[in-house]
Amino acid sequence: MLHERVIRGRRVERDDWRFLGLDPADDLAALPAGRIVVPLATWKAHREALLARRDAGVWLAPAEEPADIAEDAASLPIVGVHFPKFTDGRGYSTAVLLRRRHGYRGELRAFGDVGRDQLFYLMRAGFDAFSLAPHRNPDAALASLGDFSVRYQGAIDDPVPLFRKREGYGAAP
Numbered sequence: 665m666l667h668e669r670v671i672r673g674r675r676v677e678r679d680d681w682r683f684l685g686l687d688p689a690d691d692l693a694a695l696p697a698g699r700i701v702v703p704l705a706t707w708k709a710h711r712e713a714l715l716a717r718r719d720a721g722v723w724l725a726p727a728e729e730p731a732d733i734a735e736d737a738a739s740l741p742i743v744g745v746h747f748p749k750f751t752d753g754r755g756y757s758t759a760v761l762l763r764r765r766h767g768y769r770g771e772l773r774a775f776g777d778v779g780r781d782q783l784f785y786l787m788r789a790g791f792d793a794f795s796l797a798p799h800r801n802p803d804a805a806l807a808s809l810g811d812f813s814v815r816y817q818g819a820i821d822d823p824v825p826l827f828r829k830r831e832g833y834g835a836a837p
Contacts, residue, residue: 669802671783672771672793674809676802679795681742683723683775701744704728715739723775726754734766743768745791747776756789763790763820780805788819 670679681699688709699719707714707722714720715736722733723744733740743762745755755774762768774786775795783794783805796802817825 670773670793670795671802671806674806676806681721681773683744683795699742701742704732707733711736721770724755724758726752726758728758730758730761730766733762737762737766737768737770740768740770742771742773742793744773744775744795747774747778747782750777750779750782752777756786759786759790760820780808783808784811788821790820 668679669676670681681701682696683701684695684703684706686695686702686706688705690706692710692713699721700717701721701723702710702714704722704724714722719741721740721742721744722736723746724730724733725746726748733743745758747755759772759774762772771793772791773793773795774782774791777797778786778794779797779800786794787809794802794805796805
């Protein structure tokens with residue numbers, strides 16, 4: 665599937681990554697030229713060839729383990745995390761694990777049934793790019809990244825919780 669526009673770096677831009685739904689038994693010769701993102705099973709089956717391309721990434725389904733790509737974290741230009749339905753929040757944990765435990769620094773993209781009201785929280789979990797569901801407008805959704813000016817909890821984007829930032833916290837009365 666090709667997402668024509670993506671939110672990346674707090675702006676909407678043209679997307680040049682193709683997210684593919686492949687079977688691990690598929691022949692790599694049939695892959696399209698250009699930037700591609702393949703399912704984890706395909707990545708595992710053809711890891712060396714895909715790493716050699718330097719324009720290939722991997723996407724994870726909700727039940728898949730981020731540890732399965734930890735060895736390749738430094739080499740992957742993009743990792744996609746699929747949200748098959750709006751109410752499936754497992755991708756948030758996947759993002760945190762990729763960023764904190766596995767040190768992933770490349771583009772981390774949420775895609776699937778992703779909507780405006782999730783973007784702020786997805787960003788806090790470590791996502792920096794978003795492909796919205798086809799019926800949603802990325803230009804309108806972009807404004808949601810500024811919906812909240814104060815963040816109480818620590819997260820990937822700001823690990824210090826608000827109460828730790830308050831002047832004089834912990835000082836004797």
